[in-house]
Amino acid sequence: MNARSRELVNLVLVGILGTAAFGSAWIARTNRVSADGLVDVAVIAALFVGAHVVGRFTVARADPTLLPLAALLTGIGLTVNYRLDPADARKQAVWVALGILAFAGTLVALRFDYRILEQYRYIFGISAIGLLLLPSLPGLGQRVNGVRLWIHVGSLQFQPGEIAKLFLVLFLAGYLREKREVLAQGRLKDLGPLLAIWGAAMLVLLQTSDLGSALLYFGVFLGMVYVATGRLTYVLGGGVLFLGGSAALYTALARVQERVTDWLHPFTSTKVFCPANGTFDYRQNCQSYQLVKSLYSIAHGGYGGTGIGRGTFRTLDGTQLIPEIQTDFIYSAWSQEVGLIGAAALVLVFMVLVTRGMRVALVAQDGFSKLLATGLAFGLALQTFIIIGGVLRVVPLTGITLPFVSYGGSSILANFVGLALLMLVSHRARITSEAR
Amino acid sequence: MNRQILRLSGIAMILLATLIVASTYWQTWARADLAAKQDNAIQRVAQFSIRRGAITAGGRLLAGNKRKFVDGRALYFRRYPLGRLTAHVVGYSTASRARTGLEKSLNDYLTASNESLSTLVDRSLDQLRGRPIRGNDVRLTLNLHAQQVALGALGTKCGAVVALDPRNGAVRVLASAPSFDPNLAENRFSAFSRIKADCTPAAPLIDRATAGLYPPGSSFKVVTAAAALESKKFTPDSVFHDPGYCVEYGKQVHNFADQSGPEVFGTIRLHDALVHSVNSVFCNIGKTLGAFAILREAERFGFYSPPPLETPVDERRASGLYQSGKLFFPRRESQVDPGRLAFGQERLLVTPLQMAMVAGTIGVGGVEMQPYVVSRIVSPGGKTILKGTPSRIGKPVSRDTATALQDMMIDVVRRGTGTAVAISGLRIGGKTGTAETGVTGRNTTWFICFAGPDDGSPPHLAVAVVLEGQTLTGGATAAPIARQVIESLLSQPGNP
Numbered sequence: 001m002n003a004r005s006r007e008l009v010n011l012v013l014v015g016i017l018g019t020a021a022f023g024s025a026w027i028a029r030t031n032r033v034s035a036d037g038l039v040d041v042a043v044i045a046a047l048f049v050g051a052h053v054v055g056r057f058t059v060a061r062a063d064p065t066l067l068p069l070a071a072l073l074t075g076i077g078l079t080v081n082y083r084l085d086p087a088d089a090r091k092q093a094v095w096v097a098l099g100i101l102a103f104a105g106t107l108v109a110l111r112f113d114y115r116i117l118e119q120y121r122y123i124f125g126i127s128a129i130g131l132l133l134l135p136s137l138p139g140l141g142q143r144v145n146g147v148r149l150w151i152h153v154g155s156l157q158f159q160p161g162e163i164a165k166l167f168l169v170l171f172l173a174g175y176l177r178e179k180r181e182v183l184a185q186g187r188l189k190d191l192g193p194l195l196a197i198w199g200a201a202m203l204v205l206l207q208t209s210d211l212g213s214a215l216l217y218f219g220v221f222l223g224m225v226y227v228a229t230g231r232l233t234y235v236l237g238g239g240v241l242f243l244g245g246s247a248a249l250y251t252a253l254a255r256v257q258e259r260v261t262d263w264l265h266p267f268t269s270t271k272v273f274c275p276a277n278g279t280f281d282y283r284q285n286c287q288s289y290q291l292v293k294s295l296y297s298i299a300h301g302g303y304g305g306t307g308i309g310r311g312t313f314r315t316l317d318g319t320q321l322i323p324e325i326q327t328d329f330i331y332s333a334w335s336q337e338v339g340l341i342g343a344a345a346l347v348l349v350f351m352v353l354v355t356r357g358m359r360v361a362l363v364a365q366d367g368f369s370k371l372l373a374t375g376l377a378f379g380l381a382l383q384t385f386i387i388i389g390g391v392l393r394v395v396p397l398t399g400i401t402l403p404f405v406s407y408g409g410s411s412i413l414a415n416f417v418g419l420a421l422l423m424l425v426s427h428r429a430r431i432t433s434e435a436r
Numbered sequence: 437m438n439r440q441i442l443r444l445s446g447i448a449m450i451l452l453a454t455l456i457v458a459s460t461y462w463q464t465w466a467r468a469d470l471a472a473k474q475d476n477a478i479q480r481v482a483q484f485s486i487r488r489g490a491i492t493a494g495g496r497l498l499a500g501n502k503r504k505f506v507d508g509r510a511l512y513f514r515r516y517p518l519g520r521l522t523a524h525v526v527g528y529s530t531a532s533r534a535r536t537g538l539e540k541s542l543n544d545y546l547t548a549s550n551e552s553l554s555t556l557v558d559r560s561l562d563q564l565r566g567r568p569i570r571g572n573d574v575r576l577t578l579n580l581h582a583q584q585v586a587l588g589a590l591g592t593k594c595g596a597v598v599a600l601d602p603r604n605g606a607v608r609v610l611a612s613a614p615s616f617d618p619n620l621a622e623n624r625f626s627a628f629s630r631i632k633a634d635c636t637p638a639a640p641l642i643d644r645a646t647a648g649l650y651p652p653g654s655s656f657k658v659v660t661a662a663a664a665l666e667s668k669k670f671t672p673d674s675v676f677h678d679p680g681y682c683v684e685y686g687k688q689v690h691n692f693a694d695q696s697g698p699e700v701f702g703t704i705r706l707h708d709a710l711v712h713s714v715n716s717v718f719c720n721i722g723k724t725l726g727a728f729a730i731l732r733e734a735e736r737f738g739f740y741s742p743p744p745l746e747t748p749v750d751e752r753r754a755s756g757l758y759q760s761g762k763l764f765f766p767r768r769e770s771q772v773d774p775g776r777l778a779f780g781q782e783r784l785l786v787t788p789l790q791m792a793m794v795a796g797t798i799g800v801g802g803v804e805m806q807p808y809v810v811s812r813i814v815s816p817g818g819k820t821i822l823k824g825t826p827s828r829i830g831k832p833v834s835r836d837t838a839t840a841l842q843d844m845m846i847d848v849v850r851r852g853t854g855t856a857v858a859i860s861g862l863r864i865g866g867k868t869g870t871a872e873t874g875v876t877g878r879n880t881t882w883f884i885c886f887a888g889p890d891d892g893s894p895p896h897l898a899v900a901v902v903l904e905g906q907t908l909t910g911g912a913t914a915a916p917i918a919r920q921v922i923e924s925l926l927s928q929p930g931n932p
Contacts, residue, residue: 028509031505031510223444223447226440226443226444227437227440227441227444228437228440230437230439230440282475284475285475292475293477295462295466295470296470296471296473296476296477296478297478298459298462298463299462299463299466299467299470299471300467300470300471300478300479300482301463302463302464302467303463303464306482309509310485310509312478312481312482312485312509313507314481314506314507315477315481316480316481316484316506316511316531317506318506318507321477321478321481335459335463336478339463340459340460340463340464343456343459343463344456344459344460347452347453347455347456347459348456350452351449351452351453354445354448354449354452355445355449358441358442358444358445358448361441362438362441362442367437370437370441371437374441374444377445377448378444378448381448381451381452382448382451384452384455385451385452385454385455388455389451389454389455389458392455392458392459392462393458394454394455394458
């Protein structure tokens, strides 16, 4: 059986799982059992089959697990979003459709050789910085929860950071492919551009006061530098610089400071100042409210969870227990309803997806492809770690999305384009290795 | 580069594996801690996804559920079709405040979180089928007709009526007035503070039947007489001289002015002293026996510990001496005035439930049965999980003492202070009580009795009635209410 047929079999398996999950949520919400709910499932399934068909013509030899794993994550995301708010799920489904369109578009556009992207590396680099700074522009940017991550054009909301992540990986793959020999020698004068990137990360952090994104970009950067040069000193030095920079900014940025305090001490037994309403209250009722409520939600799931559709996310009068549960806290919603078993399964899906991505990097033939795949796969791992780790109080909580799962258009779009790139690299690696 | 890529994947795997470890921590180790946190609203809401068991008595629904859909989930809210009739004993279960009554003490059964095997099986099956968890149903021993009669007879007065079957302890009536509508507990709790009654504050939320503490007055003479006979220092025929008062610490303590007989009885037997409720006689008995002997007898009847019942322990109060709001057992004889204690004054405070137990114990010949109000707890599958079974508390008095006391109490009804309760064809023995609070028109009046068919069988009923703020005596105010309750229970079959 060839790669694409195996992909189709995998997709069918994912379809069965997704139908079961979505079916549970649908039955729980509508309180009836009928085939009506399957219409929604069929539409999403058709989209993925469409993506598969495009793959047949463009990336015939690509890894057969990448698309099904992304479909599984998307299915989980849609199910949880539907469970939380059907209207949101509908919007999310539109974004998934657009994401798959972007996926197909990328495959078709780059079907001959994606490596032409390498030529545009500096454009990607500058665009990435530009995109990251967009939300800081007056009139365009919008401060949500004290963090500048969004831009507003008319009624359209857009989080450019997600696209910037993709551009950053493309830039670094091209740049490091070109400079890796030079950098590997470790001469001080070659470190200039690296320091510039560090400076840019700090600038972004200062501008957006978003520790999570800064950590993600810089982590991806360090990971790619390590793979390109093989020098741990860069990683260590970079890490020290980042920590030092963050520590310096820590005192300057009240927002970051607050996040760290909430992380270390989410519960207080005495009332502390609550900036939200200017009164004194327990921290779990104010700054760490979201985090604490999310932990309650996760813990309530226990081993097996409450069952899909039977979790508790609203109070008796219908108010949301955890604000923004469908984006940053989607993991706590999932954890409550499917328990430790389901939560661990979700993380395992990410682990498999990352491993497959890394495998693509291993078998790729040229430096650009290797670095590109590494950057995409490691970025996926790091982003997953930062957001779920934040929700689980492993690291300070920062608002970034869970790839493919969280509600949010720009995130879905960027992740599907990233997936397309991975598949392009995978396809090329296979055909060149067979040609030899 | 491949070595670095492998290492980097290793790091990525470690990072992601950390998440599984952290999830495991929160969902297993820390789970109980977080569930117990006070601001954990999930726990509160989750309770409402359980279809709470029904509480019924005699086939009538006292507490049922109203289903509402919130966020696509069925939630069950409590409703109480009979409202104020059984508000105190059933209590309420709301989202906004703590539970009370049986809703609180039987919460585990009502929400199927008790650990009996059949509940465990039912609950797991419900969960597997994706159905709401169904709680166990609770059936009560109450007789709702009699409960209605008692509450109606209390009217706007403040007080309580307890009726139980002294042969097994099954409680038939637990009425406390003023009552409240438990359906309003969720959203209109403040309405309860506006409930008016003949007393201030009306305190409608207090279950006066089990937690109302009242000076027992002369009704306590039954306990004193029991102590006297048990001590063997006295017999029913022991003769006293009643000058109309008793001298204590050089002061005269007078008989109650408005008794059914002459104020000064002269030479009188113990038997008749109880029948006519002569204070001076009991005062002298008290001085002879001492406070300890009386209190120990009281303790044997169950004083000094909250009377056993299925309601929450904080809704039951122990009878006994109270000093600055606290239960108090004297360490030295001199701390208590035995004369005043003997006729139920001093700092003695008792609950109606305790006094019904005293009357019933004497009625059945000295064996005290544990009161119970839950006759059965039935699983959703129809299996009986728990059955209210009669159990003995103890034997506070010997059969001889009990028989002698029965005779005295029967004479109270026949020709003494309690004639208002006499019903032809029934064998009724009782004792009145009128505790003066020092303010005219503010007496606490009592009637306690046992009653049954006049065929030599043990009485079917023990009743205690207490009323606050009365101008007249217990015989005139409380006894007629006791009579109505006895009639409602013994002249109609009702629920067994």
